[in-house]
Amino acid sequence: MKFEISNNPLDTISADVAVLFVFEGKKTFIATNTFSSFDSAVKGELSKIAKAEKFSGKKGTSVVAHFPKITLPTKVLLVGLGEKDSLTPNSYRKAVAQIAKLHKDKIDSLSISLLSADFIDVDIATQAYLVAEGIGLATYTFAQYKSKNDDARDFATVIISVDKKSQKDVQEGIQKAELYLQANRLARDLVNEQPAIATPTFIAKIAQDLTKKSDVVTCKVFDKAELEKMGMNAFLGIARGADTAPKFVYLHYKPGGKNQSEAEKRKIALVGKGITFDSGGVNVKPDGYMTTMKQDMAGAAAVIGVFSVIDKIKPDCEVIGLAALTPNMISGKSIVPGDVVKAYNGKTIEVLHTDAEGRVTLADSLSYAVELGATEIIDLATLTGACMVALGVGIAGIMGNDENLIETLTVAGNETGEELWQLPLPEDYAEDNKSDVADISNLPASRWGGAITAGLFLQEFVEKTKWAHLDIAGPAFAERDFPLGPKGGTGFGTRMLLNYLLAQKK
Ligand code: BES
Ligand code: ZN
Ligand code: ZN
Numbered sequence: 001m002k003f004e005i006s007n008n009p010l011d012t013i014s015a016d017v018a019v020l021f022v023f024e025g026k027k028t029f030i031a032t033n034t035f036s037s038f039d040s041a042v043k044g045e046l047s048k049i050a051k052a053e054k055f056s057g058k059k060g061t062s063v064v065a066h067f068p069k070i071t072l073p074t075k076v077l078l079v080g081l082g083e084k085d086s087l088t089p090n091s092y093r094k095a096v097a098q099i100a101k102l103h104k105d106k107i108d109s110l111s112i113s114l115l116s117a118d119f120i121d122v123d124i125a126t127q128a129y130l131v132a133e134g135i136g137l138a139t140y141t142f143a144q145y146k147s148k149n150d151d152a153r154d155f156a157t158v159i160i161s162v163d164k165k166s167q168k169d170v171q172e173g174i175q176k177a178e179l180y181l182q183a184n185r186l187a188r189d190l191v192n193e194q195p196a197i198a199t200p201t202f203i204a205k206i207a208q209d210l211t212k213k214s215d216v217v218t219c220k221v222f223d224k225a226e227l228e229k230m231g232m233n234a235f236l237g238i239a240r241g242a243d244t245a246p247k248f249v250y251l252h253y254k255p256g257g258k259n260q261s262e263a264e265k266r267k268i269a270l271v272g273k274g275i276t277f278d279s280g281g282v283n284v285k286p287d288g289y290m291t292t293m294k295q296d297m298a299g300a301a302a303v304i305g306v307f308s309v310i311d312k313i314k315p316d317c318e319v320i321g322l323a324a325l326t327p328n329m330i331s332g333k334s335i336v337p338g339d340v341v342k343a344y345n346g347k348t349i350e351v352l353h354t355d356a357e358g359r360v361t362l363a364d365s366l367s368y369a370v371e372l373g374a375t376e377i378i379d380l381a382t383l384t385g386a387c388m389v390a391l392g393v394g395i396a397g398i399m400g401n402d403e404n405l406i407e408t409l410t411v412a413g414n415e416t417g418e419e420l421w422q423l424p425l426p427e428d429y430a431e432d433n434k435s436d437v438a439d440i441s442n443l444p445a446s447r448w449g450g451a452i453t454a455g456l457f458l459q460e461f462v463e464k465t466k467w468a469h470l471d472i473a474g475p476a477f478a479e480r481d482f483p484l485g486p487k488g489g490t491g492f493g494t495r496m497l498l499n500y501l502l503a504q505k506k
Contacts, residue, residue: 001139002157003132003174007164009113010034011041011071015159016107018073019099020046021115022057023084029057030084034113038076042067050078058082060098073111089122090417093130097138097483104139105153113161114170124166128173131160133495136181137484142192179309180416180498184491187298187305191477191489195277195294200247200325203276203297207249207304207323214311216256222248232324234349235364237341238357239326241281241334248365249274249300251307251321255314266317266504269374270306270497271365272299273358273381274323281328281354282336296358298476298489299380300325305494306501315501322369324361328354340438344368345461350435352443358383359457360442366461376405376466378500379458380493386450387423387471395419396475396492399455400468409468409500416495417484420470423452430456 010018020038023030029050031039039046046065055063059082066075081087081095096112103110114127122130135158143149162170190198190206204221211219224246227236232248239246275296279285285293300323307321335341339351341360345367349360358381369377387397396413398420400406406422413420432453435441440460444453455469475492478485 001136001154003178004157004159005167005170005174006111006159006161007167008161009037009041010073010111010161011038013111013159013161014072015074015109015111017075017077017103017110019077019079019110019112021079021081023087023119024057024059024080024082029055029080032119033116035078042070046076046078056080059095084119087120089126089130089415092120092127093134093417094483096131097134100135100155101138101483104155108155109157109159110135110155111159111161114166123169124162125169125173128160128162128170129177132158132174132177133180134484136177137184140185140188140485142189142486142488145194179312180495183305183309183498184494186308187301187491187494188485188489190301190304191295191298191491193294195327198276198294198297199244200274200276201245203274203300203304203325204247204249207251207307210251210304210307216253216311217307218252220250222250230344231342232344232364232368234341234343235324235326235361237335237339237351238281238328238361241331242327242329243331244276244327246324246326249321249323249325251303253307253310253315253319255316255318265375267320267373267375268315268317268501269320269322269369269372269377270303271362271369271377271379272301272303272321272323273297273362273379273383274300274325275328275358275361276325277327277329278355278357279327279329281357282330282334283354284330285355292477292479295477295489296328296382297323297325298382298472298492299323301489302380302491302493302497305491306497309498310501313498313501316505319501320369320372320374322365324365326361328357343461345370347440347460348438350438350441352441356442356454359454362458363461366458370461370463370465374465376402377462378405378409378468378470378497380470380472382473382476383471384451384454384473386454388474390423390451391421391474393474393479395421397421397423397451397471398468399423399425399452399471401425401459401462402466402468405466405468408503409496412500412503413496416499418475418492418496420496423455425452425455425459429453433457
């Protein structure tokens with residue numbers, strides 16, 4: 001898909017569908033700049049049609065019109081955005097996405113004109129970003145394994161119509177959207193790929209290949225023998241049951257240029273849970289709970305997605321990406337309840353439930369981030385069903401030891417439409433993670449507050465480092481089609497992290 005900018009009004013742009021927005025009014029709809037200029041080009045005919053259809057501009061409704069003799073677009077789509085005051089950047093992105101989704105299989109080109117400042121409370125660059133990103137997210141498909149690829153069609157061109165003086169801003173907004181989309185698509189692809197293909201070796205190779213395209217990104221992949229020497233025994237304990245080789249990915253971005261400022265001394269570690277398939281281990285998951293478990297590396301996928309464009313985002317501090325990659329499998333070699341493993345930082349973990357494997361692998365990844373000298377750690381993990389019970393499938397839980405970091409990430413996510421909601425980490429709940437035989441147990445004594453006890457478990461491995469933990473079990477994988485994409489991996493967190501890194505530069 002290609003985004004183009006045109007200084008011409010929509011009625012003179014040739015496209016399969018031209019999109020015009022209006023708002024909902026009391027009796028009739030409220031015209032916008034994009035509507036009015038088109039309506040006058042067709043001498044008020046569009047108003048007449050809308051009136052005849054009793055179109056109110058209600059959110060989610062639309063009218064289709066054709067003006068073959070007077071205008072160039074084949075079809076005109078008049079879309080209601082609902083009440084003017086209820087329009088937010090996120091609802092605008094979603095509205096555009098919905099239109100794109102509805103038409104993507106039927107048409108090749110779509111033209112759209114931007115709302116003027118009286119109608120939407122964002123600058124023109126942001127509006128162009130929202131439009132391009134909404135369309136890009138909505139039209140994503142993963143059709144590799146469909147022998148008939150009917151759903152895989154996409155727009156060849158999207159033309160954004162805007163006056164000449166805003167052209168540069170629009171260009172800027174589109175560029176940002178294209179970067180975010182590229183990273184998001186990689187994360188979605190990695191999650192959607194079948195577990196037999198998306199093995200630790202396969203994913204590690206993709207991470208490694210990112211360094212070929214950039215001289216500011218390096219990647220080291222540790223294999224089993226190296227991990228044994230290093231003492232990553234928590235991770236290796238979980239990997240024991242699988243036939244596929246475990247891999248530990250260490251990505252590193254170092255800003256170019258010589259004079260390192262104070263800001264550049266920061267070292268942000270992004271840590272992703274990387275369970276390439278979660279069977280539950282010998283505490284095997286019950287029927288129905290395993291079908292979407294290829295998603296259990298969505299945290300790692302988001303981190304790799306970020307690194308795929310990090311040299312274009314160019315943060316002015318070091319960024320580290322870590323992922324411990326293995327499936328959680330059942331065999332005669334599998335870890336079993338009662339086994340004790342020693343994590344990278346020397347703490348011992350009693351594994352009382354093999355399906356609470358994520359926190360065990362993260363124990364090593366987080367302690368490694370601390371040892372690398374990270375000044376802040378952000379982990380993303382499809383960690384607990386309990387977080388889904390608490391917040392549903394649309395919102396991720398965020399926990400941590402630094403309110404400022406939590407707040408900044410939440411704002412970054414709000415801007416990309418990836419919602420985070422803070423859960424507390426009350427000290428006394430840590431009682432539940434006590435073990436009779438080791439320093440800590442991976443199975444909380446109480447089943448209540450499972451997202452929180454998991455967060456408290458992770459906290460034991462970040463020491464005093466500033467840290468935020470995102471439990472993305474809900475939003476990482478869509479079990480139904482949604483406005484911003486099809487069922488499957490959503491790439492949740494990828495754009496939020498990029499947005500966070502960008503915001504750090506200002
Ligand atoms: N990967 C799962 C959590 C999960 C569930 C992610 C649904 C996405 C969708 C995790 O490894 C797990 O199984 N957690 C257990 C922990 C429990 C045994 C303490 C859970 O949440 O039930
Ligand atoms: Zn599990
Ligand atoms: Zn898991």
